[in-house]
Amino acid sequence: MPTIMIVDDEAIFRRGLRAMIADSGGDWDIVADARDGYEALELLEKHRPDVVLTDIRMPRMDGLQLQHIARERFPELQVVVISGYEDFSYARQSMRSGARDYLMKPVEREELLRVLDGLKRDWQSRQSEQQQEQPFEGQELRQKAAAYLVAGIMRGSVQQAHLDLLSQIGIELNEPFFNCMVIKLDKDSVDDDRYRKTDPSLFQLYIQQFVQEMIDLRMKGFSFVFSDSEVAALINLPYGEGGEKRLLDMAESVRRQIKSLSNLTVTIGIGRPVKGFESMLSTFREAQVALLYRLVVGGDKVLVYEQAVQQQFLRSERRKWSWEALEQAINEGRLHGIHELVDSVVLELCEQAPTPELVHQQICKLLIHYYELSEDLGIAKAWLGGRDIRALLIEICSISSRTELMEQCRQLFGNLAAVIAAGSKQLESDPISLALRYMKRHYSEPVTLTEIADRVYLNPAYFSTLFKQRVGKTFIEHMTELRIEDAKKRLASTDEKIASIAESTGFSNIRHFNRVFKNETGVTPKEYRERIRQQHKV
Incomplete structure (x- = not known):
């Protein structure tokens, strides 16, 4: 009126x-x-x-x-x-x-x-007119609540004020327990042409709205777009195991119905329930970790943190991964078939590694190896285009999709092979330079002459002869020199125990270390340390 x-x-x-x-x-x-x-x-x-x-x-x-x-x-x-x-x-x-x-x-x-x-x-x-505008105003308030919650999660601090803001938009979360879901679109379920022509944020918005509708029908909670590729849902649970089962059932229903209605697939990570809203961050992080297991088990699944980290989906024994074919193609600057080799290596790793952390570790190890090599050759900038290697490694460790990991590795290793092919054949024409660089980075490991000869694709006997001719020292003599120089630096600048220095510089035991060190320097490691410190006092 x-x-x-x-x-x-x-x-x-x-x-x-x-x-x-x-x-x-x-x-x-x-x-x-x-x-x-x-x-x-x-x-x-x-x-x-x-x-x-x-x-x-x-x-x-x-x-x-x-x-x-x-x-x-x-x-x-x-x-x-x-x-x-x-x-x-x-x-x-x-x-x-x-x-x-x-x-x-x-x-x-x-x-x-x-x-x-x-x-x-x-x-x-x-x-x-005002009634028609009201939903828009409500949407603005909802977006504000979501942005506020995302900021709190990123800062590592969620407080009662976040719940108060949710209450303003009619979302009352007054049950004692909380859990989180993180939902990620399986990019390989989207046709490439469709993905390019559609703003990726629209996929996230569609998923978020769908998840919220399911929550409204079945549980208490709030969903929001957390990042460019992730939707998160905060779920409020009552006492008892019944709430957890309802959450799992709802997550499965979300996965199935999105696939049925839109022909898209999603992978959902779920953390463990926690008591109290302030503890919500831990279950959110667990949901993200669970989602990473998409690398080793594939997408279009609901992945529960507790099961993901405890259950050995595949063989759990550690093994030495085989990169020889890929490394040879890169070192030779061979572009033909490089993408197929990358796909094969990544797929093998994802299928056999027991954890996503091990997948990331192995890929990062190979990247670091080639970054050091490219720095030595002066081609790092041409390869990475000025990208920071640390940021690149962080980006790699955030990938939870096999398809996305393959695409990233194809680009990186394919580009490296192209740079080598276009600018330098040093890796192919100068195996001794390659061997020297490898020895400089790996002298602390039990590296053998045969192993390095295999790396540069030479017969061990021929490699040994060629090495002595080019370097003026035998393979063993050069390796010993590298180890002793590092040991001398550690003895002079640290309080590290001599036994620890012996081990970290590649010697099999302290007796061997003491004998070789005295042969090379004329004094024992202990005498060397005392002499250097006495000189500094003077």
Whole structure:
């Protein structure tokens, strides 16, 4: 019902207007009446009526002054002015200043009802527009709540204020336990052309809205787009195991129905339930870890953290991964078939590694190996295009899709082979340079002459002869020199135990280390350390 306030300095006139408005059918609520403009301004602040019906001529502050001030303070306020015939010029001035209509004294019932009917239709129209805008306003508040929650998660701090904000949009999470789902689109389920032509954020929005609809039907919770590739859902659970089962059932239903309705597949990671909202971060992190297992078991699944980390999906024994064919293609700058080799290596690793961490570890190990090599050759910038290797490794460790990992590795190793092919054949034409670089990085390991000869594709006997000719020392002599130089640095600059230094520089035991060190330097490791420190004191 619209509200109205009457302003006139004559009490009898105010009562007359009240009576006529009341007799109009009860369509208006008269919230106040005032004797002049000053009193009217105070009542406007208090009651905020939709319409003011005001006389023009009043003491202290007349209707025109009231209209000007009220228009600035209350832009939506509708003003109808009342004037006598002798004040009609004031009424026209009022209309030019924005008054909705005017009435002449003495006010006739039919004329008043005509004006009020028009005002009521305008009010109803505005109410309808506001109701249509309300969902948008609610969506803005929801987006604000989601952004606030994402920021809290990124900072590692979620508090009661986050729950209070969710409460403002009607999401009451008052059960004792919380759990999280992280839902990720399986990119390989989307046709390449469809993915390129569609804003990727629209996929996330579709998934988020679908998840929220499922939550609204089955549980208490709040879903939000967490990143460019992930949707997260905060689920509120009651006491007992029944809540966890309902969550798993809902997650499976989300996975199946998205696949059925949109021909897209998603993988869902679920953490362990925690008590209290402030502990929600741990279950969120667990859901993300569970999602990483998509690398070793494939997508289109619901992955539960506890099962993922405890169950050995495949063989769990550690093994030495075979990269020879891929490394040979890269070292030779051979582009033909490089992508197929990359796919084969990544697929083998994902299928046989027991954990996603081991997949990431092995890929990162190979990248670091080639980064060091490319730095030695001066081609690192040409290979990576100026990208920081640390940021690249972090990016690799965030990938949980085989397809995406293959694409990234194809690009990286294919580009490296192309740079080598275009700019330098050092790896192919100078096996001794390659051997020296490898020895410099791996002297702390039990590296053998045969192993390095195999790496540079030479017969061990020929490699040994060629090495002595080029370096002026035998393979063993050069390896020993590298190890002793590192040991000398550690003895001089650290308090590390001598036995530890022996082990970390590649010697099989401390006795062997002491003997070789004295042969090379003329003193024992202990004597060398004491001599260096004495020199520094001087």
